[in-house]
Amino acid sequence: MRARKVPAAVLADIADAEWVDTFRRPYVEDGIAWVPVREGYPADEDLPEREAYRGRGYHLIGDVAVLHGDAPTKEELRAIVEHCRPRGVVRVKGFLSEMRVPETEILYGSAGEVRHREQGCTFFLDPTKVMFSKGNRDEKVRIAALVRPGERIADMFSGIGYFTIPAAMSGGRVHAMEINPIAFEYLQRNIMANHLADRVAGELGDCRDLLSGVYDRVLMGHFDAPSMLADALAHVRAGSVLHVHSIGDVSETIRERADEAGFSAAVTSHRVKKYGPHAWHMVQDVTIS
Template structure:
């Protein structure tokens, strides 16, 4: 791969340059980024092609590799270390309670806070202390694209800001609510880190008690969202849109709840990702009339 050497801190600013080969991914190591170069432009080095990784699946959150499911073998750990050279490897056994607290095991290195970059946003977090919804990347981008400047948006389960920050960056006025105090502190820091403090009002507590006024859009990014529809429907009007997450299709329950609240609902269901055998993480886009 023909590449140019640039400081890793300046990588984001470099990627829009005309000489960058956008069909290939940059390679970052030890504070240096090697950026692929298009044909016809000079390069600093010709790097050997990286071997395709075919090992145990993982997510890289900042410089920490995060695994889910069964404990990995020594061979699987060694393959991950060779492939991405993480600071730490962490296994998440699961999440407990309504606050979704990780049951985490550090398998290698030293865990702790990271600054994770995703789709142009910065998320500060410790993946052993709070959940990071890595698998929802496409859904986060989709919601940001739907936002109209000036919308009043409720994010009922804000977490560390997965949806709140992209929504605010798209021009919304966001009311972000989070019940987990640890996640809330990261939410506050991430709002500042992404320069959207003038467009986000963040509150800690149960969203059912914090909802106020009428919203143009309500983000309900929690699998228990269908059980809280009555609370959300008390704060919408004709034309409002709710994005209701669930395990399996919740269309019938949503339509029934909307009717009980005196509304009609046009519902479009989408699959976000596979949740388990014969089970899908779904999101229902609900337009109120």
């Protein structure tokens, strides 16, 4: 790995530098960071590639490693720390209420606010206070690729902006709604950090009360989305597209709700990731006619 040697304290300041290879992680030890360098830019050293990691699964969000499920063994925790050398390791036990507040414990080091970079987007968040699903990364990329400049988009469950920001960067005009005040504060901050104030209008509150006008695309990134289809269908037209998240396939329910609203719906289902034994996190793309 071609890398430059810099003080670890400046990592956040250079995250957007042209020479930084954002598809690879820096190697940090004793206050020094070895930052991967893109092709065509000078490097200080060519480091040997590390062995592939085959341990307990985790997501690196900023400089904090986050894992879900059962508590890791001491050996699993040690392997995570040695592999990614995080500031801290956080276990998410679950999420509380419709505000999706994470129930967490810090297993190593310290946590708190992080600056996370993903596919050219910047996200500020505290993984001990708000949800950030790194496992939805491919779905965020897919939605961003579908968005056309000028579309009016409703993000009914925007959180800190994990779908809002990529959609707006693709040229959409996003009405971003969030019920959790802490997540909403980070949403506002991330809108500014990505220079999208002219494309995103954020509102704090229950999305069912905030939907207004007619949308070209509706993002429904919450497992309770099927229960709110009637609210969303009151704000679409022929040609609008909804992206309905759920546990398991809910295509038939979507067609029934669309018929009740006076529409027809063409539904295509996608698997996002395994949710549990015999259960998948699904997204239904719904084209209204």
